[in-house]
Amino acid sequence: MIMNNQGRIRYIASRYSHDGEFDDMYQEILLQLWRSFESFSGESKQETWVFKVALNTACTFVRAAVKQKEIKQSPLHQSMEELQPTQENCQADILNHFMDRLGDTDASLLMMYLDGLSSDDSAKVLGISSNAVRSRIKRIKDEFETNYIGD
Incomplete structure (x- = not known):
């Protein structure tokens, strides 16, 4: 399942990460997908579930970084x-x-x-x-x- 959605996961991690945080966010998304896999009930498509977990994880990651004042004033991607x-x-x-x-x-x-x-x-x-x-x-x-x- 992860392999089929790797591009989506990488995009979300790159979209929400800042300077040097991509790898950490990507790993955190994979970890949360692994931890929550048992909760996947099949009521929605796998892609929908992956998007939801990935976006929620990314938002949580960003909120935590803001609270710790670790986000710098730099662009998300190469300008x-x-x-x-x-x-x-x-x-x-x-x-x-x-x-x-x-x-x-x-x-x-x-x-x-x-x-x-x-x-x-x-x-x-x-x-x-x-x-x-x-x-x-x-x-x-x-x-x-x-x-x-x-x-």
Whole structure:
């Protein structure tokens, strides 16, 4: 199960980690998945459960770091602020640039959408309604089209 979701786990860890914390957060997510595996009842898809555990672990990790004042004022990823989409940029660079501009919730939602999770499954992970998920996805698509596709 972990192997099928390794990309998702790595993305969440990279999205929520700061300077040198990626490995620690990644390991913490794996540990929490292992510890909570027995609680997986199969009521939702494995991907949905993995997203929920990973996001909750990442949020808990960040809150703990803030309380200990360990988070520094540095970007989550290598700065891509100067990156403007051009013919030379590959699709992954453009997508990463766009996702860096989104808030954490919207970036996670877009990742779930791109991974093929349903609105209902994404809603369960984020704790919002399916209608809110669909509305956010529409807004995210419109924003991408406006900024990267144009007229």
